[in-house]
Every structure is written in C-alpha cells, then in structure tokens.
Amino acid sequence: MKITEAKAQFINSWGALGSQWGINRTMAQVHALLLVAAKPMSTDDVMAELNISRGNANMNLRELMDWNLVDKVLVSGDRKEYFTAEKDIWKVATAIMYQRKKRELDPMMKVLTQLSNVETSGAADAEEVAAFTKAVKDIKKFTEQADKTMDTIIKAEENWFWSSFLKLFR
Amino acid sequence: MKITEAKAQFINSWGALGSQWGINRTMAQVHALLLVAAKPMSTDDVMAELNISRGNANMNLRELMDWNLVDKVLVSGDRKEYFTAEKDIWKVATAIMYQRKKRELDPMMKVLTQLSNVETSGAADAEEVAAFTKAVKDIKKFTEQADKTMDTIIKAEENWFWSSFLKLFR
DNA sequence: TCAAACTTTCAAAACTTTTTGAAAGTTTAT
DNA sequence: ATAAACTTTCAAAAAGTTTTGAAAGTTTGA
Incomplete structure (x- = not known):
C-alpha cells in the first residue's frame, strides 16, 4: 500500500x-x-x-x-x-477523556444530583416515584464511580495504568 | 420537585x-x-x-x-x-460498551492493522512514511490495550469489578 | 504610517439526519 | 375466511448541522 x-x-x-x-x-x-x-x-x-x-x-x-x-x-x-x-496517544486519550467528561458527563451528574429530591405527592404516584427514585439513585451511584475512575485515569501515568490494570485482569 | x-x-x-x-x-x-x-x-x-x-x-x-x-x-x-x-445499570453500561466496541471500535482496529503495511517507495517520502508508520503503530498498540480492557469489563461481574478494580482507582 | 499577509467571523447555502404519517403488512379472535 | 387490532416500512418533509467564502479584523515589516 x-x-x-x-x-x-x-x-x-x-x-x-x-x-x-x-x-x-x-x-x-x-x-x-x-x-x-x-x-x-x-x-x-x-x-x-x-x-x-x-x-x-x-x-x-x-x-x-x-x-x-x-x-x-x-x-x-x-x-x-x-x-x-500531540503524538503521545496516552496523552491524546486522556485529553479527550478530560474534555468529554467536563463538557458532557459532569452536567449529567449535576442533573442527577438535583433529581435525587423528588416529592411523593400523595399515594397516587407512590409507585411511580419509587421507580423513578430508585433508577436515578442507581444511575447516580454508577456515574459517581465511573467519574472517580476517569479522574484517576486522566491523572495517571501510562505505564502505571497498564501495569496495575493488567495485574488485576489476568 | x-x-x-x-x-x-x-x-x-x-x-x-x-x-x-x-x-x-x-x-x-x-x-x-x-x-x-x-x-x-x-x-x-x-x-x-x-x-x-x-x-x-x-x-x-x-x-x-x-x-x-x-x-x-x-x-x-x-x-x-x-x-x-434493563434496569441494572451495570448491565446497561456493559451492553452499550459491547455494542459500540463492536460497531465502531472494531472496524477502526481492522483498518489500523491493514495500515501497518506501508511501502517506503524511494527516499523521497522516507520521513513521511516513518512518521505515518510510527503514529499508526502507537495508535494500534493503544487500541489493542483498550480493546482487551473493554472485553474484560464487558465480561466482568459487577461486584468483582467494583471491589477489585476500584481498590486501585480511587 | 501604510499595505501586504495573514486570521477570524458569520449569514447564507449545502448537506445530513431525523421525523412524519399514511399505506402496506402481519397477527389474532371469532 | 374475515376484519379488527396492531406493527412495520419508507418516501417526502422538516429540522439540524456543517460548510462556504467574502468581508471584517488583526498583525507585521518596511
């Protein structure tokens, strides 16, 4: 070629x-x-x-x-x-991760935090509120963990990351 | 609210x-x-x-x-x-990861593999070919690691993942 | 100071993606 | 077998995104 x-x-x-x-x-x-x-x-x-x-x-x-x-x-x-x-691909990847997290994930996180406070307005919608609250709570918990993980990766040295990661998964 | x-x-x-x-x-x-x-x-x-x-x-x-x-x-x-x-957010996340990897990342990987074979057609473009080859090689290596990592996450059990993985990354 | 060399802006045009809704297709109950 | 109840398809329309290019703005060297 x-x-x-x-x-x-x-x-x-x-x-x-x-x-x-x-x-x-x-x-x-x-x-x-x-x-x-x-x-x-x-x-x-x-x-x-x-x-x-x-x-x-x-x-x-x-x-x-x-x-x-x-x-x-x-x-x-x-x-x-x-x-x-920037030619260092690790730096490229972490820069992209940093930007996308900041621009797109962080705003979602903010919304999830706000949505954790929903009133149960009477017995009529109790079930609906319960389902909503649980889903939001679960998504928020997951997102918080993913957030922390990404922050660690963004700050990490490439070698440290791959070596400690590989140790876990083999 | x-x-x-x-x-x-x-x-x-x-x-x-x-x-x-x-x-x-x-x-x-x-x-x-x-x-x-x-x-x-x-x-x-x-x-x-x-x-x-x-x-x-x-x-x-x-x-x-x-x-x-x-x-x-x-x-x-x-x-x-x-x-x-599907309400289990871990399952949701891994399903999305699986699909996007399959649809979008795997095709890129395939192209990178093909591109690893470029001819140096004379001395004229030696420098250009060298830069291209190095960049593609680096990207390919990174992508292979990311690929393996994603496969592991996709197959992982949620509990195992959070307990062992996040001990490292927090 | 001037004007050439360059960069930035942005309204309009081109292009891409998404949505609509009615017609065609399928399934099910009688 | 039929028709009502439902799902799927897809061409045309609407909406959204990207691109163009010329005018405005900026910088630099003489």
Missing part, C-alpha cells in the same frame, strides 16, 4: 469514528491529518489536503486547540501559523 | 447526553423514559409521553432492542406489545 492511499484511509476512518461518537467529522479528519504528519502544517496545507474552505479549516484547528490536542508552532522565517498534534 | 417535572428533566438530559455521544436523541429519550418507568409501556404510551409519531417510536424501540437495552414483554389480556428497559 502506498503512503498517500494509506494516509487517506486513516483520515477517512478516524473521521468516521469521530463522527459516530458525536465529533464533527472534519475536526476528526484534521486531527488525523496532523497526527500522522511528519511536520507542522499551515492552515493552507490543511485546506489543500482535505479540500476544505479556509473558514472550516480555521474553525476546526481552533477547536482542536481548545481540546488541547493541537498546538500552534512558530516556524521561523514564516508569518503563517503552523500546527502540530 | 414534582415527579412529572423530574421525569421530563431526566429524559431531556439523557437525550442530550446521547445526542452528544452520537446516539439519536429520541432513542436516548425513549431509553430514559423506560429506564425510570414503573411498569412496561406500549408504543402508544411512548408516543404520548414524548410527543412523537408512531414510526419514530417503533423505530427507536426496535433499535433499543437491537442494543439489548429494551425487551418486549407480554401483558396478558392485551394484544399490544409492551416494552421494559
């Missing part, structure tokens, strides 16, 4: 994966492009490689910087901005 | 969460509705609660059954089909 073809396929699959997980397909593709790039790329490079507009390239590069997956780098003798992706 | 309000908020938040993670918002809402329901619901019940069409309700109920999150139940003396959600 040739490098051009291989790159295209990687970008394509990474884009599809992102898209299936609620990430803008183009953002994932830009990320993929930078992940496998040998050196920093400019906005124009990204535009040319992915056949996208300047606005689109700019927007997604900035979004990737917000996620701490991409950094600006200065190339001396050039006025353009260049971009590189 | 009143039960009706609380339910509505839970359904809303669960729907938003699903949506952010690439799951059809209505599918997540139907799931939420059934998760907190005191007893099985018919298609008409779901339609009425969520204000959605028959086609939409039917489609999402079937999809939830495909994910093994919802089951048909027979209510004697009624010709309609009724539906309940």
Whole structure:
C-alpha cells in the first residue's frame, strides 16, 4: 500500500469514528491529518489536503486547540501559523477523556444530583416515584464511580495504568 | 420537585447526553423514559409521553432492542406489545460498551492493522512514511490495550469489578 | 504610517439526519 | 375466511448541522 492511499484511509476512518461518537467529522479528519504528519502544517496545507474552505479549516484547528490536542508552532522565517498534534496517544486519550467528561458527563451528574429530591405527592404516584427514585439513585451511584475512575485515569501515568490494570485482569 | 417535572428533566438530559455521544436523541429519550418507568409501556404510551409519531417510536424501540437495552414483554389480556428497559445499570453500561466496541471500535482496529503495511517507495517520502508508520503503530498498540480492557469489563461481574478494580482507582 | 499577509467571523447555502404519517403488512379472535 | 387490532416500512418533509467564502479584523515589516 502506498503512503498517500494509506494516509487517506486513516483520515477517512478516524473521521468516521469521530463522527459516530458525536465529533464533527472534519475536526476528526484534521486531527488525523496532523497526527500522522511528519511536520507542522499551515492552515493552507490543511485546506489543500482535505479540500476544505479556509473558514472550516480555521474553525476546526481552533477547536482542536481548545481540546488541547493541537498546538500552534512558530516556524521561523514564516508569518503563517503552523500546527502540530500531540503524538503521545496516552496523552491524546486522556485529553479527550478530560474534555468529554467536563463538557458532557459532569452536567449529567449535576442533573442527577438535583433529581435525587423528588416529592411523593400523595399515594397516587407512590409507585411511580419509587421507580423513578430508585433508577436515578442507581444511575447516580454508577456515574459517581465511573467519574472517580476517569479522574484517576486522566491523572495517571501510562505505564502505571497498564501495569496495575493488567495485574488485576489476568 | 414534582415527579412529572423530574421525569421530563431526566429524559431531556439523557437525550442530550446521547445526542452528544452520537446516539439519536429520541432513542436516548425513549431509553430514559423506560429506564425510570414503573411498569412496561406500549408504543402508544411512548408516543404520548414524548410527543412523537408512531414510526419514530417503533423505530427507536426496535433499535433499543437491537442494543439489548429494551425487551418486549407480554401483558396478558392485551394484544399490544409492551416494552421494559434493563434496569441494572451495570448491565446497561456493559451492553452499550459491547455494542459500540463492536460497531465502531472494531472496524477502526481492522483498518489500523491493514495500515501497518506501508511501502517506503524511494527516499523521497522516507520521513513521511516513518512518521505515518510510527503514529499508526502507537495508535494500534493503544487500541489493542483498550480493546482487551473493554472485553474484560464487558465480561466482568459487577461486584468483582467494583471491589477489585476500584481498590486501585480511587 | 501604510499595505501586504495573514486570521477570524458569520449569514447564507449545502448537506445530513431525523421525523412524519399514511399505506402496506402481519397477527389474532371469532 | 374475515376484519379488527396492531406493527412495520419508507418516501417526502422538516429540522439540524456543517460548510462556504467574502468581508471584517488583526498583525507585521518596511
């Protein structure tokens, strides 16, 4: 397989994966492009490689910087901005976990906490309230554990994580 | 807070969460509705609660059954089909993990394996090929570990999981 | 200070996904 | 066998998301 073809396929699959997980397909593709790039790329490079507009390239590069997956780098003798992706996959994974937890899981946790206080307004809906309360309580308990686990992983060193994890599961 | 309000908020938040993670918002809402329901619901019940069409309700109920999150139940003396959600959150989480791994992660893994074989076609692209190969290799290695970890979690007993796993990660 | 080189913004257009609802299909009771 | 009760399908419409590109904004070097 040739490098051009291989790159295209990687970008394509990474884009599809992102898209299936609620990430803008183009953002994932830009990320993929930078992940496998040998050196920093400019906005124009990204535009040319992915056949996208300047606005689109700019927007997604900035979004990737917000996620701490991409950094600006200065190339001396050039006025353009260049971009590189974080290549350490453990760091990539924990950055994504951190962001998604913060943006999407934490708000759900907050709602679950609020919902733990429902009044039983009379005998009429006792059963309904009981079912609701139990479900919310269970989901909250699970989410709290998952939350703690994720916090640990986010802070963990890669080697420590894999080695202690593997010890448990063998 | 009143039960009706609380339910509505839970359904809303669960729907938003699903949506952010690439799951059809209505599918997540139907799931939420059934998760907190005191007893099985018919298609008409779901339609009425969520204000959605028959086609939409039917489609999402079937999809939830495909994910093994919802089951048909027979209510004697009624010709309609009724539906309940799996309420054990550990089972819910592992079912979701299993499905998403199978549908979305496994295909990526397959692509990564294929991409491990790229030719260095001359000295011109040596650097480019090296960067690509290293990135793909690293991602593949990480994904393999994550894969194994997920398989273990999916097969694990809830109690065993929380007791041994969380001793480490808290 | 100026203007060239570059980045950002955002309204409108293009595209994608979801929803609707009526028609077709299936099951069940008599 | 029939018809009522129900479920499924799917083409068209609606809603939601993404992309474009040109105008506005910013930075830099002479």
